[in-house]
Amino acid sequence: MAVSHLTLQRLGASEVLASLQALRARQPVKYAAFYSSQLGGVVTDPALMVIPFDDHIVHRGHGIFDTAGLVNGRIYDLEAHLDRFLRSAERSKLALAGSRDEMRSIIVNTAAASGLRDGAIRYWLSSGPGSLELSPAAGAQPGFFVMIFGGLSYPERWYTEGLRVMTTTYPIKPPLYAITKATNYLPNVLMQMEAKEHGLDNGVFIDDSGYVGESSNMNVAFITKDGFLRHPKFDHVLAGCTSLRLLELARSLVGNGLLTGVEVCDIPVADARAAREMVLLGSSVKVAPVVEWDGQPISDGKPGPGARALLQLLEDDMRTGDRLIDVPY
């Protein structure tokens, strides 16, 4: 086969920088600050927020991440997110790029360098560069990266009118991968794209036994007709920090007419569909009511009081609770 000749430019450092800046000019992004252990500090110009292509987090997905919220100049529930980060690192056989205290300090101080007071903090641990093999390269140094940005935003309609979701046709991750927050989000991405292609807001994974799993980057929970807040077990879905916190906080609603109890158990799909309320839970979405699933309304098809009460509990905890770290701006 004859292939026509193309003269590819050989680029030097200044041309690469100019290309990266042009890319960001064509598609502006709002990332406030980025720390990289590989760069050895913090950058605020998005053109400089780069990672070597041969880091195994890029070409093999050998990396993990987590995201904590930045609320009114304070970081919410960082210790729970760090616990999960360390568990994910261990399951992924990733060496740490520093101690927990060092990583916490870098996260808090990158937030300070950003100047941002409301948004999200996402941080990654990578296997490191050095080869295009599968196992970490000889002498690979794990990378640690922190991004401070505005956070994911969802339509106001999700909270006022509720979401419409579908059972995804994509298989749920096997438990080991579902409980590990690795950078392998292909099933999650495909599920969300599939829902959007159907004109819906998101998808729901169901496991092989017919139990409810989770959504793309959110957990799913229900309030049963007899008032139980019911959440899937955390053995086949990610242990959402929001879910775990709300399962504690929601006990204050028991007995006041809104809830009769709180349960973590396997939830067969048929039971789930008969719920009084269905909600999505997560650091980015907080608490959002689901009003339709696979074309069928949940209860009367309107957001319910349980979702509102759970959102209120979470928002109060995020503003005035005892799980906040002050950012030293």
Ligand SMILES: Cc1ncc(COP(=O)(O)O)c(C=O)c1O
């Ligand atoms: C697959 C998945 N499930 C659930 C969650 C909710 O977790 P959290 O409440 O810690 O944000 C997330 C978000 O990180 C997620 O990616």
